[in-house]
Amino acid sequence: MPAIPPTGQDARPTAPADGATSSGTDVRLVLPALAVWGTAALTLGAAVAVIWSLAVVAVAGGAVLLVRGRRAGRLTAGTLLVCVAASAAGVGVRVTAVRSGPVRDLARHGERAVVDAVITSDPVERRRPGRVTFVVRARAEAVVVNGRRVPARAKAVAWDGRRAEARAQPVARDGRRVHPRAGPVAQDGRRERVRAGPVAWDGRRSLARAEPVAREGRRVRVRVPVLLLATDARWARTGPSVRVRLAGRFTEPRGGDLTAAVVIVRGPPTVLRGPSPPQRFAGTIRSRLRAAVARLPPDQRGILPAMVVGDVSGLDPRLAADFRTAGLTHLLVVSGANLAIVIGAVLALCRLAGLGRRVAPVLAAGAVLLFVLVARPEPSVLRATVMGMVGLVALLGGRGRQGLPALGAAVILLVLLDPSLGRSAGFALSVLATAGLLVLAPAWRDRLRRRLPAPIADAVAVAAAAEAAVAPVLVLMSGELGVLSVAANLLAAPAVAPATLLGAMAALTAPIALPIARLIVVPAGFAVGWVAFVARTTARLPHASIPWPDGLAGAASLVAAMAAGVLVIRSPRLRVAAAGIAAGLLPGVILLRLVSPGWPPPGWRMVACDVGQGDALALAAGPSRAVVIDAGPDPRAVDGCLDRLGIKDVPLLVITHPHADHIDGIPGVRAGRTTHLLLTTPRDPGRTARLTGRLATTRAMPGQIWRIGNLTLTVLAPTSADPPLLPSDDGTTINNASVVLLARSPDFSALLPGDIEEDAQHALAPAIPPVDVLKVPHHGSRSQDRTFLAAARARLALISVGRDNDYGHPAPTTMNLLRDLHVRTYRTDREGDIAIARANSGLVEVSRR
Structure with a gap:
């Protein structure tokens, strides 16, 4: 446990020194520290000109106050301005370095290059549906530009030692557009391969349009931080101080951090030098x-x-x-x-x-x-x-x-x-x-x-x-x-x-x-x-x-609440008033607790389990029984959710599509429970079966109807079993192969569309009936079709999404669309497990948090 500094041991009846409070706390460096810290926070995302202007103005003002000031206030203000100037100058130097030079130039144009870099952190593994990404921070030390596209002009060729000009080779004079070639020229001591664009022959002369030029590789020394995003598992074996060579596509970073570029790396690293002796x-x-x-x-x-x-x-x-x-x-x-x-x-x-x-x-x-x-x-x-x-x-x-x-x-x-x-x-x-x-x-x-x-x-x-x-x-x-x-x-x-x-x-x-x-x-x-x-x-x-409430407003409101609490504790009158208010509210709180439902709430029809960035739903099918739709990414999470619901029997497990955030939790569904049958998309290549062992499996077909107790499930999509999914298919193709279900019971209905995206939603929209509850497709991503969501006419919508996920789910555009459709929306990242239950007033939402 951290030691608490002693108080009162050195108390003496002397006046406090400048900058020290009467209680003996020395605060002289607090304001300079806040000035340096605040300046850095505010200027990191600013333009370079603004940063350097602030540094110049602050240092000039600080110098004037320090030279002319004799009063403590002027000296303090001058010191603070000097701190602001120092912080702004430090930010200016770093920002200038990362926003200029060949690395940022490559990022602006989205170009590819070969990089020599020294890794500065351990690789961080991030799992996404269908793939694993390794996030690695590094320091780029050399860039080999290969095939960089630069502007060129096509004119009559002449090499005079000062400039390079390109001339298109003879072309066929038949009135057709052809691609002439220009030979290599020398420029700045490098060879440039110039390619002229299509030309038109008008019977008299060639009209050529020069396209970008491919510049042959050259090595440029740099020293700027970069962020590497790699998918090859061999990146996991790297570490700090390892020097590697990699090829990737450069993109501009987001936000105001001091990163020159984000490099999308496709292949493995080539290790040039192993870790240093300390590492x-x-x-x-x-x-x-x-x-x-x-x-x-x-x-x-x-x-x-x-x-x-x-x-x-x-x-x-x-x-x-x-x-x-x-x-x-x-x-x-x-x-x-x-x-x-x-x-x-x-x-x-x-x-x-x-x-x-x-x-x-x-x-x-x-x-x-x-x-x-x-x-x-x-x-x-x-x-x-x-x-x-x-x-x-x-x-x-x-x-x-x-x-x-x-x-x-x-x-x-x-x-x-x-x-x-x-x-x-x-x-x-x-x-x-x-x-x-x-x-x-x-x-x-x-x-x-x-x-x-x-x-x-x-x-x-x-x-x-x-x-x-x-x-x-x-x-x-x-x-x-x-x-x-x-x-x-x-x-x-x-x-x-x-x-x-x-x-x-x-x-x-x-x-x-x-x-x-x-x-x-x-x-x-x-x-x-x-x-x-x-x-x-x-x-x-x-x-x-x-x-x-999150953001600055939430932080400010919490600080205000804490300040109010301090005032109440310090004031006897406020303590009495607060005690009276608490005594008045306590019976109501107790009564509310007595009448409010526990977990699971009685009469629950559907529960969206909080399994992080993934899907797992439970539909009530009788005492201790539930149909489970998807299993989430983590067996322990879905197992805990079903345990809290008291589920011992799963007559039907539906896996909408074979992405990791829907199938990796299957062992958790089966842990300690009887699972009778697995229903998968007809386009599943067999990946789901590897997690289910000998569990009886059938494929969903459009129009299929399953009746379990008083629950009826109707398969709406996919409409065909062809073509089967392949390992090389992209995420959208796999998402659009999702099983789409319509769930109904005598007093409840829900549309469960898996992860289908905008195109598949639009095609299915005419077949969508009105329902009470909509499970928003694909975790609330921005790929939503308004006609599909509007056709459901749902009053309640559930979004199964992980907190602080890397995808930006749910997208603000989707939340705005649901708001425009007057749908009350609930999210597992904020509510935890979410139950839809039948009450006297109709369907209600009950969250576990």
């Missing part, structure tokens, strides 16, 4: 740690490397989602808390060994450097290192007031060195969490110690202060407020330090003695097992997180 050492430590934890249960072997060295390669995505819901994501990355634990352990050992105050900081710093090396010196790790060193400065200085200046200096240094941190959510979370520990935690700890034992007061103060500090940023990004995160952090806290320290010991031991490391990770596994249990249990509790 090779770090890779060895990581691989041996993975070998040491290989015999632990799945959750434990995924979490322990993540907690110790930030290695998330073995982490279950659903478990990571549970950590996010529970507010424990910071435990899965290298953070200042990790460093605080390591530093604390080293200092404790030094104290036990009787080492002096001069030796202990040196050993602690050495431990930090070793930790950074093993965790890999990536930007996020270096950021966490600086934040951890801030706490070390405050702790070793013996005075809590030294922590805030150290934090301010860290922010200034980091943002000036890397202006992209100005818009980094991770950086904001690190800074705010550290600030919460330095500013809020000491006072809260002192108040809590009046009523609680000191260890409990410290733990509550740390968790509450950090959570309060970062809550606005979390709301800004996710639109959710974790109401149980403080409790989850308190429950997990006792296990974090043992897991981190034992894991670090195992990581250092594994390269030398793997059997001993395997013994060390056993108690560490128990610790991380407890953390995993806390995360899963908290995430499954009702209302573990509640919806909150």
Whole structure:
């Protein structure tokens, strides 16, 4: 647990120094840090001319105020302007570098080139329907331009050593359009192959139009960051400091980050140089740690490397989602808390060994450097290192007031060195969490110690202060407020330090003695097992997180609500008023809870399971029975949804089309349940059968009717079994092969169109009857046909979509279209599991969150 800086130990009856508050908190570097940080955030997306103009104006104004100013206010304003100028200049230098030069020029024209690059981060694997993409950050160091198209003019040829002109070769004079050729010419010391366009013969002369010229390859040295998107699995074996050569198509990046281009890479990397010795050492430590934890249960072997060295390669995505819901994501990355634990352990050992105050900081710093090396010196790790060193400065200085200046200096240094941190959510979370520990935690700890034992007061103060500090940023990004995160952090806290320290010991031991490391990770596994249990249990509790407006408005409203809460706590009169209001509302809340349905709600007809970026639907077919439409991407997610519904029997499992986000969860549907029959698209090439074993399978045909209990299913599409799908078919072709179903019961109807896109929707629109509920096709993508959606005349629409997905689903255009059609829309990324139930007033939506 991070140490809370002491308060009150050095209190003396003297006047505060300039920039220090009466409580002893030194805030002199807070405003400069905010000026540097805010300037970087605001100027990253601005035009280069605007950025440099701001730098010039700010430095001129700051110089005037500093030279002429004698008052404290002028000196402060001058200092702030100088900070603004320095930050703007830093951004200007970086932005100028990435927005100019051959790499950005290639991106503007969407051209292909060969690149020599040094990888700067571990490849991140992102699974999409039908394929896996590896996202790799790299630094381009050389570009070999090959076949670049440039403008050319066709004239009579003459080479005079200064300019190049091309002349079309003789053409046939028959009045037809022909393609003449121009021979190679020399220009700027390079050979240019010039090709003239079609010409027309009018009986007197040739009219030629020059087309772009293909420039032969030349090597250009560069040094700019690029983002690589690759599909070849061999990219997963690369890592930081590896120098590779690749061929790809350059595109312009989106947003205001400092990336020169996004390179779409189709083939494997050609490794020119292996990892550097430090990175090779770090890779060895990581691989041996993975070998040491290989015999632990799945959750434990995924979490322990993540907690110790930030290695998330073995982490279950659903478990990571549970950590996010529970507010424990910071435990899965290298953070200042990790460093605080390591530093604390080293200092404790030094104290036990009787080492002096001069030796202990040196050993602690050495431990930090070793930790950074093993965790890999990536930007996020270096950021966490600086934040951890801030706490070390405050702790070793013996005075809590030294922590805030150290934090301010860290922010200034980091943002000036890397202006992209100005818009980094991770950086904001690190800074705010550290600030919460330095500013809020000491006072809260002192108040809590009046009523609680000191260890409990410290733990509550740390968790509450950090959570309060970062809550606005979390709301800004996710639109959710974790109401149980403080409790989850308190429950997990006792296990974090043992897991981190034992894991670090195992990581250092594994390269030398793997059997001993395997013994060390056993108690560490128990610790991380407890953390995993806390995360899963908290995430499954009702209302573990509640919806909150996202964006700046949501963050501002949360800050206002927190400020109001502080006022209520501080004012006795407001506390009495708030208690009275709460007492009046409590009976109503209890009554509402008593009469509101539980889960699943009685009379439910249909449930859209929250399975992330995928589809999984359940249609009630009797007690403990349901027809399941698609299985989502993750067996555990759909299994949990069906467990919560109490489903034990699945008379029919329908897989609309063979994409991973619909079929990979099939084992979860069958886990502990009886599944009788599988229905697939007639164009399925057999991919689904590989996940279903010997399960009886039939193919859907148009007009087929299935009656299960009081539920009737009618197949509307596809209209033909031809042509069968091929592995080379694109995503749209496979989506349009989806089984489209019409579900009806005596008091309910729904249209379930799988992932069909705009063309298939338009063709099917005349056959669509009015229904109560529409499952929006293809997760609400922009490929929607208005006539199809309007033909359904649904009152309710469900969108099964994953939070923070890479596709931008649901598309704003689709949401606007549904709004124009007066359809009430519900989304699994915000509502969780969504049930449609029959009530006295008609069909109602009940969400599990």
